[in-house]
Amino acid sequence: MKILDVLRKEAVVLDLKSKEKKGVIEELVMPLAQVSGVAPEELVRVLMERERLGSTGIGGGIGIPHGKLKDIDSLIVGFGLSRQGVDFESIDGRPTHIFFLLVTPENSIDIHLKLLSQISRILKNDLLKERLRNAKSQDEVLDIIREEDVGL
């Protein structure tokens, strides 16, 4: 599975406004709620619940908020950029700029872990990270991801 199989253009938010964890998650969720038909507060709830157990701000300016939901048939994937950076309680204590968001059906732990590792692998590439941070359009974001999106 490739990231681009599941990440839709509408789900890319180029300019996150909030500086706080919850605000950013709300912004990221908005387009996803429309596409998936899941109530936005439901998505925010599962994501925030997961954050409470431990932040998904993995350092290096990256946050991968994720969670599981019972009543969905397919993956919900989002992407967002914050120019100014967000206090995401990341492990290195530094602001977070690049967000991948992932909500999977409850019984698909396997796909979930594969996607997580795929995302973290891509984001290990510093040059690519830099280009993502400066991307100007939704298409540009998708193009950059495509270069590394070899699938699993």
Added chain:
Amino acid sequence: MKIIIVGAGEVGFHIASHLVRENKEVVIIDHDAAAIRRVSDHIDVQTMIGIGSSPEILEEAGIREAEIMLAVTNSDETNLVACMVANILSPSTKKLARIRSGDYDQYHELFCRNAPNIDTVINPEMEVVTTIEHLISVPNAADVGEFAGGRVKFIGIRLDDATPLAGSRLLELPDRIQGHRPLIFAIIRDETLIVPSGKDRLLPGDLIYFITDDEHLEASLRQFNKHADPVRRVLIIGGGRISLRLASRLEQKSIHTKIIEKRPDRCSLMAEKLHRTVVLCGDGSDQALLKEENIQDADMVITLTDDDETNILASLLAKRLGAWKTITKISKFSYFPLMHTIGINQVVDPRLSAINSILQHIRRGKVLSSVSIRGEDAEIMEAVALETTDIVGKPLMDVPFPKGVLVTTILRGENVIIPTGQSVVAPNDRIIIFARREAIPKIEKILAVKLEYF
């Protein structure tokens, strides 16, 4: 984490100062300019003057970005409305509300399931009653708390000169105690908290804290020359809401209870609502009345008026007249350090109870409950050790704990394990950790799951 606190009274103030020390972003709202001034004079938080239930004020405070809202004004209704407004403006903000009136007791759950969808209702009065019940169950202890639904208790006791173990170093205890040995996790000596190592000695006058499973409680108390004599007769001074709650609980336990209350109308109300409790109309600090009511026969005198000073004096008087034990309700934190000096050992505080139950919800990781001891110098918390956290899968001695932290208990299914350095915590074990305040942010990190946690 952004947290909005509605109400800058004693609870709001202390929660705010607690959270600021943990580097949380706090906005505190109150309509009383003086209360807000007190906050901004003492702690570095954002303050706002205004009605905390107003949508405009909550918007301005940034409710949409707030992870948690605490509604802790002294008005139940303001707290409820604040939650309702927050629920409309920002449904995914967690809402904790302090609700005290007994009229709402039966409806807490409804408020959680329906609008305003409060996540947790905190009733400090109910919690104080629970604390008093714990203290009554171990009348010789200065502090009693429960974890794991009562299976594990922590006890604070004052060592007297007659304690056979006085003078021993902790590492000598295995030789001096036969059978079950309670785990001592803290010593308070001259108002200073010591997290003891094997070399520390137990001295007369120390307030020591130990943890034990329920089964070994009595044996543990005996080691320290204390006994769990049952309380049969209780005298309550003050007839407020807490007394009413407490008295009806005591009735269920068949403890003989008398209440002394000044206000005649309050007396008739209490007499109406209670069955076996004797309600006396009079002044609880009146020596003659106390003597007439045979105070020397009371196993425990509990002072619960709305006035701290009255409670302190009434407790002292009761002791002087021969009451065996006293419990004193106090609300001013600044009085705590004085209490032992003037001879008052058992103190309860509804506000501290409220703070305890709020803190548990703010902690990262899966913290089930948390209790502050000695004001706020340290905390004991019960948490679930989740998969992928740093605490599981390796011997405790290899877990990078900061100083001033002790894993006191591992609960695995029905088993209660007192761990050693070699013990390994398994995923989904419950653990009870004691930590100095400074160590808590690091403990939260150790209890936090890693990215791959699903």
